[in-house]
Amino acid sequence: MMRAEQLFKTFNPGTPIENPVLRGLSLTIESGQFVTVIGSNGAGKSTLLNAISGDLFVDSGSLHIDEQEVTRVPAWQRAGMVARVFQDPMAGTCEGLSIEENMALAWHRGRSRGFGRAIRAEQRELFRDKLAMLKLGLENRLADRIDLLSGGQRQAVSLLMASLQPSRILLLDEHTAALDPKTAAFVLELTDRIVQENKLTAMMVTHSMRQALDHGHRTVMLHQGRVVLDVSGEQRKQMQVSDLLAMFEKTRGEQIDDDALLLG
Amino acid sequence: MTPIALMGALEIGLIFALVALGVLISFRILDFPDLTADGSFPLGGAVAATLIAGGHDPWLACGFGALAGAVSGLVTAWLHVRLNILQLLASILVMIALYSINLRIMGAPNMPLIGSPTVFAPFIGEALENSWLVQPAVLAVIIVAAKIALDLFFASQTGLAMRATGANPRMARAQGVATERMVLSGMALSNALIALAGALYVQTQGGADVSMGVGTIVVGLAAVIIGETLLPSRKLWVITLATIIGALLYRLLIAVALNADFIGLQAQDLNLITALLVGGALVLPQLKAKLRRKGGKAS
Numbered sequence: 001m002m003r004a005e006q007l008f009k010t011f012n013p014g015t016p017i018e019n020p021v022l023r024g025l026s027l028t029i030e031s032g033q034f035v036t037v038i039g040s041n042g043a044g045k046s047t048l049l050n051a052i053s054g055d056l057f058v059d060s061g062s063l064h065i066d067e068q069e070v071t072r073v074p075a076w077q078r079a080g081m082v083a084r085v086f087q088d089p090m091a092g093t094c095e096g097l098s099i100e101e102n103m104a105l106a107w108h109r110g111r112s113r114g115f116g117r118a119i120r121a122e123q124r125e126l127f128r129d130k131l132a133m134l135k136l137g138l139e140n141r142l143a144d145r146i147d148l149l150s151g152g153q154r155q156a157v158s159l160l161m162a163s164l165q166p167s168r169i170l171l172l173d174e175h176t177a178a179l180d181p182k183t184a185a186f187v188l189e190l191t192d193r194i195v196q197e198n199k200l201t202a203m204m205v206t207h208s209m210r211q212a213l214d215h216g217h218r219t220v221m222l223h224q225g226r227v228v229l230d231v232s233g234e235q236r237k238q239m240q241v242s243d244l245l246a247m248f249e250k251t252r253g254e255q256i257d258d259d260a261l262l263l264g
Numbered sequence: 265m266t267p268i269a270l271m272g273a274l275e276i277g278l279i280f281a282l283v284a285l286g287v288l289i290s291f292r293i294l295d296f297p298d299l300t301a302d303g304s305f306p307l308g309g310a311v312a313a314t315l316i317a318g319g320h321d322p323w324l325a326c327g328f329g330a331l332a333g334a335v336s337g338l339v340t341a342w343l344h345v346r347l348n349i350l351q352l353l354a355s356i357l358v359m360i361a362l363y364s365i366n367l368r369i370m371g372a373p374n375m376p377l378i379g380s381p382t383v384f385a386p387f388i389g390e391a392l393e394n395s396w397l398v399q400p401a402v403l404a405v406i407i408v409a410a411k412i413a414l415d416l417f418f419a420s421q422t423g424l425a426m427r428a429t430g431a432n433p434r435m436a437r438a439q440g441v442a443t444e445r446m447v448l449s450g451m452a453l454s455n456a457l458i459a460l461a462g463a464l465y466v467q468t469q470g471g472a473d474v475s476m477g478v479g480t481i482v483v484g485l486a487a488v489i490i491g492e493t494l495l496p497s498r499k500l501w502v503i504t505l506a507t508i509i510g511a512l513l514y515r516l517l518i519a520v521a522l523n524a525d526f527i528g529l530q531a532q533d534l535n536l537i538t539a540l541l542v543g544g545a546l547v548l549p550q551l552k553a554k555l556r557r558k559g560g561k562a563s
Contacts, residue, residue: 053438054437055434055437063505074437075437075438075444076436076437076440076441076442077437077440077442078439079437079438079441080440082438084438086434086438091432091434091435092435092438093432093435094427094428094431094432094435094436095431095432096427096431096498097424097427097428097431098498101424101427104421104424105424105425105428105435105436105439105441106439108421108425108439108440109438109439109440110440111440113420113421113422113424113441114416114420114421114422115420115421115422115423116420116421117419117420117421118419118420118423120423121417136402145498180507236544
């Protein structure tokens with residue numbers, strides 16, 4: 001379970017480019033729930049994600065993962081609870097390291113690291129089995145540099161890496177935005193499979209309303225640093241993208257100027 | 265070139281192989297441009313020389329020299345990580361400070377070690393007739409041991425975390441790596457190796473001098489760059505090997521250049537040659553890539 005209460009975050013406070021991104025955002029995600037998050041640019045999606053992961057600290061408010069308060073816990077200490085896949089395929093994997101070395105890094109996520117060999121035979125077997133699941137032929141390329149893979153392959157490996165160790169919450173930061181539609185569909189399908197198989201609690205940020213409604217159990221819309229819409233269950237099942245858009249306009253009482261982006 | 269001159273070049277090359285391994289850790293693995301080397305190399309030398317002159321065991325002196333180097337690397341990393349001082353600037357501050365500290369440690373601008381025990385002395389005959397062979401041999405054993413230890417370390421869980429810290433710190437943190445700690449310990453390790461090289465250097469040269477650190481970083485970097493130009497690889501054990509070969513080759517090239525009378529170069533031209541060599545090694549991969557592109561278009 002993840003509980004965010006009254007989060008506030010302002011970038012560049014006290015300057016002409018002051019930017020209040022989170023303005024009292026509260027959101028609770030129950031264990032096992034898969035939540036999709038939408039919102040226009042600057043709505044606070046990424047900031048919320050970075051706050052949960054610990055990449056940045058909020059100005060005020062509190063964050064709990066399960067019953068533990070993590071508001072001021074640095075990212076590396078939260079890693080045992082938070083798994084994540086980045087938007088940029090380059091960001092989630094380590095260039096210059098091989099596929100198996102990247103996976104070995106993720107295998108030790110949130111665990112203490114000693115001076116033992118990072119990759120043992122039994123781990124290599126496990127990595128091979130996991131990679132074989134992708135049906136991309138990567139199981140035969142364990143020693144290849146990860147930067148030789150395509151963006152889609154890297155995102156698929158990132159997803160695997162995120163599921164190597166248990167997590168309290170999996171954060172997906174528009175992880176298909178940089179991919180072509182076909183690859184994006186593959187990665188999304190893989191996401192659904194991994195989340196279901198491991199019964200993960202997950203939060204997926206997306207730019208696409210279609211994706212937001214098609215995946216997960218619940219959809220949350222952010223606007224100006226707050227949750228303005230929260231649908232789940234039957235109401236969400238019958239919902240179309242146009243309904244979502246209409247609800248958003250009604251809630252905010254204003255026109256979205258970049259709905260092309262939201263519909264994409 | 266005489267065999268003795270050749271072995272002399274080899275000897276200094278081996279010492280600078282240690283420096284180069286240290287530079288490899290800071291510049292390449294941690295992506296931390298670190299000029300502390302110009303201070304930590306003489307620091308290791310000053311500490312070792314002072315201890316040896318004070319009648320202490322030369323191996324112990326090497327150990328304390330390396331330890332002092334580790335502390336200097338730690339200070340540089342701390343200035344950057346905790347006080348947010350730019351990496352290059354932090355290392356220049358420490359380098360400058362070490363000049364005074366080294367003078368304090370030795371109590372004089374130089375400290376002769378003629379006739380003092382060294383780590384090489386037990387293997388050298390009474391007439392010093394085999395010192396030209398023994399010193400490179402002992403150094404070679406130390407370098408090989410250091411290389412194997414580093415290769416094992418960088419294949420370990422912690423070593424992998426350190427490599428990730430340099431390559432992609434955000435990803436490393438997301439995997440639970442304490443990146444600040446990694447930078448601190450990596451910089452300590454880097455400068456410990458460089459200071460150890462300094463401690464060995466004073467024992468081969470028969471004394472320490474406060475200005476012996478000038479250009480250390482350039483020589484170390486030259487070795488790293490020559491190594492990766494000649495033997496490009498992403499495998500870490502190959503990279504460490506290439507670095508050592510780069511250091512040996514660099515000293516050899518310098519020796520050849522200085523020994524070839526027809527070129528007319530003299531000892532004082534050393535730094536100019538170094539700069540030219542490093543510059544050349546930096547440009548060479550770009551030229552190679554450009555040629556390859558042209559070739560590709562033509563075919």
